[in-house]
Amino acid sequence: MTMGSGVRAAAARAPDKIAVLHGDRRRSYGELVRRFDRVTAGCIGQLGLRPGDNVAIVARNCIEYLEVVCGVPEAGVAVATINARFTPTEIAAVCADACARVVFVDAASAPLVRQAVLPGVERIIEFGPEYERFLEQDSGALSLPRVDEWCTWTIPYTSGTTGKPKGVLLSHRSRTLIALASAAEFGCFSPDDRFLAMTPMNHGGGLAFPMASLLLGGSVEIMDHFDAVQVLERLKSGGITGVFMVPTHFHQIFSLEPQVLERYRRPPLRALISNAAPLPQPMKEKIIPYFGEDLLFEIYSSTEAGFVTSLRPADQLRKQSCAGLPHPQAQIRVLDEEGRDCPPGVVGEMHSRSPWLFNGYWNRPAATAEALRDGWVTVGDLARRDDEGYVYIVDRKKDMVISGGVNIYPREIEEVLLAHPAVSDIAVVGVPDERWGERLRAFVVLRPGARLSVDDIGSFCAGRLAPYKIPKELRSIEVLPRNANGKVLKTELRLLD
Numbered sequence: 001m002t003m004g005s006g007v008r009a010a011a012a013r014a015p016d017k018i019a020v021l022h023g024d025r026r027r028s029y030g031e032l033v034r035r036f037d038r039v040t041a042g043c044i045g046q047l048g049l050r051p052g053d054n055v056a057i058v059a060r061n062c063i064e065y066l067e068v069v070c071g072v073p074e075a076g077v078a079v080a081t082i083n084a085r086f087t088p089t090e091i092a093a094v095c096a097d098a099c100a101r102v103v104f105v106d107a108a109s110a111p112l113v114r115q116a117v118l119p120g121v122e123r124i125i126e127f128g129p130e131y132e133r134f135l136e137q138d139s140g141a142l143s144l145p146r147v148d149e150w151c152t153w154t155i156p157y158t159s160g161t162t163g164k165p166k167g168v169l170l171s172h173r174s175r176t177l178i179a180l181a182s183a184a185e186f187g188c189f190s191p192d193d194r195f196l197a198m199t200p201m202n203h204g205g206g207l208a209f210p211m212a213s214l215l216l217g218g219s220v221e222i223m224d225h226f227d228a229v230q231v232l233e234r235l236k237s238g239g240i241t242g243v244f245m246v247p248t249h250f251h252q253i254f255s256l257e258p259q260v261l262e263r264y265r266r267p268p269l270r271a272l273i274s275n276a277a278p279l280p281q282p283m284k285e286k287i288i289p290y291f292g293e294d295l296l297f298e299i300y301s302s303t304e305a306g307f308v309t310s311l312r313p314a315d316q317l318r319k320q321s322c323a324g325l326p327h328p329q330a331q332i333r334v335l336d337e338e339g340r341d342c343p344p345g346v347v348g349e350m351h352s353r354s355p356w357l358f359n360g361y362w363n364r365p366a367a368t369a370e371a372l373r374d375g376w377v378t379v380g381d382l383a384r385r386d387d388e389g390y391v392y393i394v395d396r397k398k399d400m401v402i403s404g405g406v407n408i409y410p411r412e413i414e415e416v417l418l419a420h421p422a423v424s425d426i427a428v429v430g431v432p433d434e435r436w437g438e439r440l441r442a443f444v445v446l447r448p449g450a451r452l453s454v455d456d457i458g459s460f461c462a463g464r465l466a467p468y469k470i471p472k473e474l475r476s477i478e479v480l481p482r483n484a485n486g487k488v489l490k491t492e493l494r495l496l497d
Helices: 003-013 027-047 063-075 090-096 109-113 129-136 172-186 203-217 228-237 247-253 258-263 280-292 363-371 410-417 454-461 490-495
Strands: 020-024 025-028 054-058 078-082 101-107 123-126 152-157 194-197 218-222 240-245 269-273 296-302 306-311 331-336 348-353 380-387 389-394 401-403 405-406 423-433 435-445 473-476
Touching: 003 172, 003 203, 003 269, 020 027, 020 063, 025 027, 027 063, 027 129, 027 228, 054 063, 054 090, 063 203, 078 090, 078 490, 090 101, 090 109, 101 109, 101 269, 109 123, 152 172, 152 203, 152 435, 172 306, 194 203, 194 228, 194 247, 203 218, 203 240, 228 247, 228 258, 228 389, 247 348, 247 405, 258 331, 280 296, 306 380, 306 435, 331 423, 389 410, 401 423, 401 435, 410 423, 423 490, 454 473
Parallel strands: 020 218, 054 078, 054 101, 078 152, 101 123, 194 218, 194 240, 240 269, 269 296, 435 473
Antiparallel strands: 020 025, 296 306, 331 348, 348 380, 380 389, 401 405, 423 435
16 A cells, blocks of 8 residues: 555545645545645656656645645655755755655745756746646546555655765655554544644654554644644644654743643643654653643654654653663664674664665665665664663764763763753763863753853762763853754764864
8 A cells, every 4th residue: 555545545434524734724535635646647747757756845834745745656756855944055965866856845945946956857846826737737648657565655864963864765665554553552543533743744753643644534733833832722722632742842832931831731632742852851751740641652763764662651750761662563672793682781783673664775775785784774873771671772873972992872961961950951972082082072051040060060960970971071052053853963063162
């Protein structure tokens, strides 16, 4: 089954049911299928696209986004999903790498795309009147290609915290099975559910979760930007049963005035899913009493591997700074440098395999061979397991600091310092040191009116961290540099003096 045929199956059950809503706009399942069928026909008849070609989309969340990612791949053509916050230079680089022949854009992104130098792009189609004309034009009698479940559906690009972003080949099969796994684990993707989609659709979960709702016959309400009060209002009174948020969203919510927060306390949700970056334990201790004790799922995943682990509601406070157990149908190994399984408590590189693995990187066989080994995938995360089998992500392998020959994991330090009352946000990096090889430097975003010194950090961490793990350098910074998916750009921090 392809993603498009999965939505078509849901439409056959309830063609008049509202599938998607965005502000005042609505699409029933029947309308959604008819429109993405026209997208498929237009790709073949008007654009001359053939199986193996690629297109790109640069747009904020909208109904047309879902029409494109359902309709274009039914022509055997993959969709490169480009972040709408990219610059023209970044857009051009991804379009060139993906060999995109056509770019679909929303009105807000169109000026940026038109500024970009796109020698391989034959046509830019803007949502609005131009897109509607594209749908209405008769493409004649067409022979549709056979699209296999293993064919590439979308090509999201890795967030690029280090190095050049890579195109990740995701198959129809992978994301159809992700939808079924979501229904089994989270309990908010049935025909009776409505999912709030407000994380960017170019992001893995930002697209996977609303598509899961459509494949399983639910409804999707789209928001094209995050507004903390508006989100809380929709969760409280909009009939929403499931939502996916990243840690930055929670930070903005709990920065609201207490009287505003009190107004929206305990919305009638079935599941609250967090992903993309780890939730600090102090934040979990705010989320659970506010939203409810039986709602929060924290998922560790990657674009390449899909779901890897899940920390379920009952374990959120019991297992601190934990990524959970392997997700159902996922297998995990923690391996040392020689490829041997690490015993409990010992840190190694985490590998996983499941029905959701990617097909490889677009035009990067060497990178694919490095990430995919004998059916197991690794993205360079370091982890350990406890005696109960629960997984703890220690750090990114590339973020690990080696000081005086000792491995230091900045994430552990950040977790401790986030509990300091003066700290709003923090990142710890290694910088070159003649004597030790590397030394620790902390970049701290302070709370309004707060002060913090290296001595304060030392006093606070005493008894919580070994002395060699306590940063001896401190830099105050107004905001941490992050990529479009919210991950801290430690490569940029390392360059700061």
